[in-house]
Amino acid sequence: MxxxxxxxxxxxxxxxxxxxxxxxxxxxxxxxxxxxxxxxxxxxxxxxxxxxxxxxxxxxxxxxxxxLLIPKSFLSREAAHVEGFAKECAVVTHYRLKNDPNGGGVIVDPEAKLEEELIIRPTSETxxxxxxxxxxxxxxxxxxxxxxxxxxxxxxxxxxxxxxxxxxxxxxxxxxxxxxxxxxxxxxxxxxxxxxxxxxxxxxxxxxxxxxxxxxxxxxxxxxxxxxxxxxxxxxxxxxxxxxxxxxxxxxxxxxxxxxxxxxxxxxxxxxxxxxxxxxxxxxxSDDNGLILPPKLAPVQVVIVPIYKGPESHERINGKVNEIMNALKAKGIRVKYDSDDATRPGWKFAEHELRGVPVRIALGLRDIDNNQGEVARRDTKEKTVYPLDGIADAVEQLLKDIQAAMFQKALAYRTDNTTEVNSWDEFVRTLDEKPGFILAHWDGTPATEEKIKELTKATIRCIPLDNKLEDGKCILTGAPSIQRVLFARAY
RNA sequence: CGGGGAGUAGCGCAGGCCGGUAGCGUACCUGGUUUGGGACCAGGUGGUCGCAGGUUCGAAUCCUGUCUCCCCGACCA
Incomplete structure (x- = not known):
């Protein structure tokens, strides 16, 4: 792998x-x-x-x-709703299979056609x-x-x-x-x-x-x-x-x-x-080394990797790891001990980085002798040596720090990549050179929004709720506008 | 759904034009040495070449159909 x-x-x-x-x-x-x-x-x-x-x-x-199954007629009860979903519905038309008389496995039994077809829910309003x-x-x-x-x-x-x-x-x-x-x-x-x-x-x-x-x-x-x-x-x-x-x-x-x-x-x-x-x-x-998961949602929050030479040192490390595991578990931290002998430490490091485990503790004999452990955080890849006494408290705090740092990093990225533009040229150039959120004036008409989408593939993601009102001119038509809206190319 | 690319061992690929019974790296298994950033030596296992038809004495290779994935477009709370 x-x-x-x-x-x-x-x-x-x-x-x-x-x-x-x-x-x-x-x-x-x-x-x-x-x-x-x-x-x-x-x-x-x-x-x-x-x-x-x-x-x-x-x-x-x-x-x-x-x-899961909805009578087809239900969908058409609300006009806009059917318009929006009709093109992407899977439809159940029959309720039985039978052996193909020509020997080709099973076929749909033509005699088992439903009176009213059923659709598989695309959403359940109806x-x-x-x-x-x-x-x-x-x-x-x-x-x-x-x-x-x-x-x-x-x-x-x-x-x-x-x-x-x-x-x-x-x-x-x-x-x-x-x-x-x-x-x-x-x-x-x-x-x-x-x-x-x-x-x-x-x-x-x-x-x-x-x-x-x-x-x-x-x-x-x-x-x-x-x-x-x-x-x-x-x-x-x-x-x-x-x-x-x-x-x-x-x-x-x-x-x-x-x-x-x-x-x-x-x-x-x-x-x-x-x-x-x-x-x-x-x-x-995430980054080029793999996933980076926020501690609050990560399936495994802390992984412990032993570094040993021979079975007797492995045993010694196991004992220490058990103490640490128990202290972490007592705090409700999801911890995994990767003591698998089939792979070596370097492999494990890379593997847990790929899977985004927020914190890794590496523990070798040298550490145990010094009553310390090497703690690596996934988000920044920083490694720090922690004393083993009170390590559970320190790791608990580190998980909180990582959670906060991930949010701050994402927020800073968003701030850096949110641009206010005031003209069509600037809008087009920004989409090309600095993709991200763009705040711009729009005249409020569906036709203009449609035209902008056609020309640039950018859509109005939303009108932000905390928007401040501000007079301006629509970047496409020049018509008056009272606020900026949030544009971007979207998934 | 239209255009382009791909599907051969768990994974990554070669072979295909020119048909002759499948190969490389890695992973896996066994034994040994190892273990602080993806270990090494030796031996070994594993594939109806996506699936279904066809052509042929013989098909991974040629032909037809079909399924799936990737990229671009159309589409999309």
Whole structure:
């Protein structure tokens, strides 16, 4: 498994593929566009799930599960929604196979055609709202705050590991509220949950914003998002939260009686993040030696590598390592002892760097004699000798330092690669010479946004929520504008 | 879905034009020496050449179809 990665400079896309494959996160599968998430990658996702799940529950949500298969007719109940998803739906048409009478294995049994075809969910609004209709009668039934962890399928033309696959894992929250204001608040609350998660756990700074009409979710009144900047200067949408207004309530006739005995349609939200976050994590932090994982999410936070000469020294080191392991575990730190005799220390160092383990402790006889250990941090590759007394405290602190340093580094990168431009020339030149986020004036029309996309491939990622109002002129049309919006080329 | 490239041992590749029964590096197994940044020596295992058809006495090699991956484009919350 001698593996040298393609460098970011050589070929960024290939570097990303190399990291995902050689870092043991995922593998290609026999099915077009679908990937296998390997144990190490899945462990990362599980850590993300655990944190998010707790955040959802702390904000009052409960988990439930709705079917994978959705009657085809449901999709067309909401006009914008069907428009947005129809082109990428997998359709189930039959429910049985049979032996090929001509001996060619199994074939679809033509007699087992479904009366109504089923689609595999690309998202679950329709099946969920058809159900909510039966759950909501009174304002006392509201708010309805539900999340589901699920897989979805979207028949994408071009796929990339974690970033865009045909089937992917995600969570989707679907809530119903008595008032517009309450639903808007929920939409914003969950956006904040996502932003907090990205920044505090993934060490990934994000811009909170609202999407333009062009980029809005099919069926939403407003789509909020968090946008992150990757190391190649391209933007990645890391999470979305939608205010759905009464669109789905009307499409599925979900009404309730308020305190004054008036009937009204409920107000809705939906919000989701997916395994795409794993891709974001890779592209935001990793280097040419492999993954760099933030300590809070890393499946293994600390790895201990013994350096021994012969079995008796190995034994002696094992004893010391056990003490250190116990002290680290007592603090809830995920630690692994790599005492495998089949590979030598240099190999192990490279391997754990490839897999992004935040901290490595190397321990040899020389160290034990001096009551010390060599501690290496993955993010900076610095090596420091620590006294073994109190090493667990020191490592605990180091993990916090790494988490903070990773965020600061990513933030500094984003700051350095966010440019304000004031003219079309400057806009085009910046996209070419210094890719990243670009803040520029836009006249607010979908036509102009479309034209800019056509000319440059850059899209409006969002209108930042904390935007200051500022008079200016649209970089393309020169028409008056009241604020800058965030442009970038995106994944 | 259009254009280009690729699929031969776990991984990386050669062989293919010119058909003759598959090779290199690495990994793996055994034994020994080793172990502070991807160890060394010796011996060994492993492949219906992506899959399915066809041509041929004979196909990794030629022909047809098909699947998957990569790059570019179109597409895309």
């Amino acid at each position: 001698s593996s040298t990665l393609t460098t970011r400079q050589q070929d960024y896309a290939q570097w990303y593929n190399d990291i995902v494959l050689k870092g043991g996160l995922a593998d290609y599968s026999a099915v077009r566009g679908c990937m296998v998430i390997k144990p190490y990658g899945y462990a990362l996702w599980e850590n993300m799930q655990a944190v998010l799940d707790k955040m959802f529950k702390d904000t009052g949500h409960q988990n439930a599960y709705f079917p 099946i969920i709202w058809s159900t909510y209709k039966n759950w909501v009668q009174s304002y006392r039934d509201l708010p309805l705050l539900i999340n589901q962890w699920a897989n979805v399928v979207r028949w994408e033309m071009r796929t990339r590991l974690f970033l865009r696959t045909t089937e992917f894992l995600w969570q989707e929250g679907h809530t119903a509220h008595a008032t517009r204001q309450e639903a808007v608040e929920e939409t914003r609350r969950m956006l904040d949950v996502y932003a907090t998660f990205a920044e505090e756990y993934m060490a990934l700074p994000v811009v909170r914003g609202v999407k333009t009409a062009n980029e809005r979710f099919a069926g939403a009144e407003d789509t909020y998002c968090i946008e992150a900047l990757m190391q190649d200067g391209k933007a990645l949408q890391a999470g979305t939260s939608h205010f759905l207004g009464q669109n789905f309530a009307k499409a599925f006739d979900v009404q309730f009686t308020d305190k004054h005995n008036n009937m009204d349609y409920v107000w809705a939200t939906s919000w989701g993040v997916s395994t795409r976050l794993v891709g974001a994590l890779v592209m935001a932090h």
